[in-house]
Amino acid sequence: MTEKTIYESMVERGLSRRDFLKLATLMTAALGLEYSQLPKVVHAMESKPRLPVIWLEFQDCAGCSEALTRSHDPYLTKLLFNDISVDYHETLFAAAGKQAEENKEKIMDEYEGQFVLVVEGSIPTKDNGVYCTIGGRSAIDLLEEAASKAMAIISVGTCASYGGLPHANPNPTGAVGVHDLVKDKPIIHVPGCPPIPEVITNTIAHVVLLGEIPELDSLGRPKAFYGQTVHDRCPRRPFYERGQFAESYDDAGAKAGWCLYKLGCKGPTTYSACATIKWNEGVSFPVQSNHPCLGCTEPDFWDGGGFYKSLAAPPGAEAARGAQAGFASLGGAALAVGSALYAKKVKQKAAEEFKAQKKKEA
Amino acid sequence: MDWLEFSRGPMFQVALLVFILGMVYRFLRVILMGWKKDYAPPRGSAAAGVVKTYVKGLGFLPFLPPKFPGTRHRPLTYIAGGMFHLGLFVVIFLSTPHVEAWRSVLGFGWPTAPTPLVDGFAAMAMIGMIILLSNRIVSPVGRMLTGLGEWLNWIVVFLPLLTGWVTYHHLFGMPYETLFTIHMLTVDWLLIWIPFSRISHFMTYFITRTVHGARFGRLGVEP
Ligand code: SF4
Numbered sequence A: 001m002t003e004k005t006i007y008e009s010m011v012e013r014g015l016s017r018r019d020f021l022k023l024a025t026l027m028t029a030a031l032g033l034e035y036s037q038l039p040k041v042v043h044a045m046e047s048k049p050r051l052p053v054i055w056l057e058f059q060d061c062a063g064c065s066e067a068l069t070r071s072h073d074p075y076l077t078k079l080l081f082n083d084i085s086v087d088y089h090e091t092l093f094a095a096a097g098k099q100a101e102e103n104k105e106k107i108m109d110e111y112e113g114q115f116v117l118v119v120e121g122s123i124p125t126k127d128n129g130v131y132c133t134i135g136g137r138s139a140i141d142l143l144e145e146a147a148s149k150a151m152a153i154i155s156v157g158t159c160a161s162y163g164g165l166p167h168a169n170p171n172p173t174g175a176v177g178v179h180d181l182v183k184d185k186p187i188i189h190v191p192g193c194p195p196i197p198e199v200i201t202n203t204i205a206h207v208v209l210l211g212e213i214p215e216l217d218s219l220g221r222p223k224a225f226y227g228q229t230v231h232d233r234c235p236r237r238p239f240y241e242r243g244q245f246a247e248s249y250d251d252a253g254a255k256a257g258w259c260l261y262k263l264g265c266k267g268p269t270t271y272s273a274c275a276t277i278k279w280n281e282g283v284s285f286p287v288q289s290n291h292p293c294l295g296c297t298e299p300d301f302w303d304g305g306g307f308y309k310s311l312a313a314p315p316g317a318e319a320a321r322g323a324q325a326g327f328a329s330l331g332g333a334a335l336a337v338g339s340a341l342y343a344k345k346v347k348q349k350a351a352e353e354f355k356a357q358k359k360k361e362a
Numbered sequence B: 001m002d003w004l005e006f007s008r009g010p011m012f013q014v015a016l017l018v019f020i021l022g023m024v025y026r027f028l029r030v031i032l033m034g035w036k037k038d039y040a041p042p043r044g045s046a047a048a049g050v051v052k053t054y055v056k057g058l059g060f061l062p063f064l065p066p067k068f069p070g071t072r073h074r075p076l077t078y079i080a081g082g083m084f085h086l087g088l089f090v091v092i093f094l095s096t097p098h099v100e101a102w103r104s105v106l107g108f109g110w111p112t113a114p115t116p117l118v119d120g121f122a123a124m125a126m127i128g129m130i131i132l133l134s135n136r137i138v139s140p141v142g143r144m145l146t147g148l149g150e151w152l153n154w155i156v157v158f159l160p161l162l163t164g165w166v167t168y169h170h171l172f173g174m175p176y177e178t179l180f181t182i183h184m185l186t187v188d189w190l191l192i193w194i195p196f197s198r199i200s201h202f203m204t205y206f207i208t209r210t211v212h213g214a215r216f217g218r219l220g221v222e223p
């Protein structure tokens, strides 16, 4: 841990000025910035000391970290691990136990108000947070301590962002996302199950390099990567417009690349760069590989009514809906019988009265 | 829960239940109240009368040029009304998202019409509605016959049509979820509104037709 700038640490590693400028140019593009912003990036890398990154994992499957290690952007990944350096990462670090914990504490104190906190996984709040503890301390406790000292927080993955899978109905551990607990720090959401690796690295790099928060949408996600829906950029979109829908995974339509809307695709309501950045070095993405989008970057996507049910189908249990409809019909029938009987009675009475009146007159 | 989940989930469910309860009530009440007995000896077949009235009402008259009494005086209402009803039928029962919604509610679905065709019918329905509305506004008699409920009926039916169109085609650059939410809320409102309004004639029409057809048939009169 030093106060060296990123440029200085690169020179130390034997890279030339030319290499540095090349990298800065690539960075500018990777961050989704305009070319005119290049001087800003260069300046930041030359003058600002790098911000340490601390990566905490709570109630998660480590899938986001897994994804990160599969990032196909070698420059960014290298930059992140060599020059920016992640100073503490529970899963990726060889060091473990007390020493690693102590090191973390040291960095947090030394760089109070300057380090970037990355959180992966949700935080269980039920029963005083006993469902996730590390070194005898609850996730709530650990998060509160780290968050209070951090400059900004990046919630990586849908769990840290919105609670994710642990938060799904019936949420036995009372799992929540970071923003439900931390209210006084800038929080960036990088949702996805997992998020696209390049989106993780680019977002971290943006904050660490430029020391600023990227432009966010209303759900706290960087607009550069979450500005459009999967449907907006989907290669199957022309089929949607024409109304050509695959009916099953192996029918002729599916083979011809028709739209997966009927098979449950949530692309129209899902903001993600899946269709543009894609996965596995830009090879493909789920919809291209003939599977509907599950909507993994959206809050509560697990409870959205079923991955294979069309977006047009109202969510909720069908059996319960049927039973309630049955009761509603019975209720309607009972009301109808009651009111019809009453109306008949009124009619009868009126007829009798009429007769009596006539008799009187006669 | 966000607005979209609310409008598609619990709100839709409530709307559906109100709709079912209300329509079952209206249907059974009319039937249970019964009709006066006709003591005259029958001069024709009631069943034949029913068949005839449906053939005329649904299969025959809507497709003829307006030369018949009742239609030739009001050709505009006749044609625009036909456009609206046919268009709405296609949109509700043959568009892909709606068939998917039916499948989820009923447990089974059916083939859908191609999007451009459904678009055409949706446009036709909306144009028909606009003609009917203009006609009501322009004609003094129309204005006199139209109460608050009727004006509201127009709005309640027109909004889901319009918002559905805008949603499906992602128009006006608004986010899809926002449009979808608005569409679902207008649909929820429509479902709740129907049993309390004359829009319920989508069902009572069949009661009326059947009863009148049977009566006329029995009397040996052309229904
Ligand atoms: S497959 Fe999904 S994302 Fe692609 S066009 Fe169809 S509905 Fe949209």
Ligand code: SF4
Pocket: A192, A193, A230, A270, A271, A272, A274, A285, A286, A287, A292, A293, A294, A295, A296, A297
């Ligand atoms: S296609 Fe949809 S569900 Fe799949 S990874 Fe992308 S955003 Fe998530």
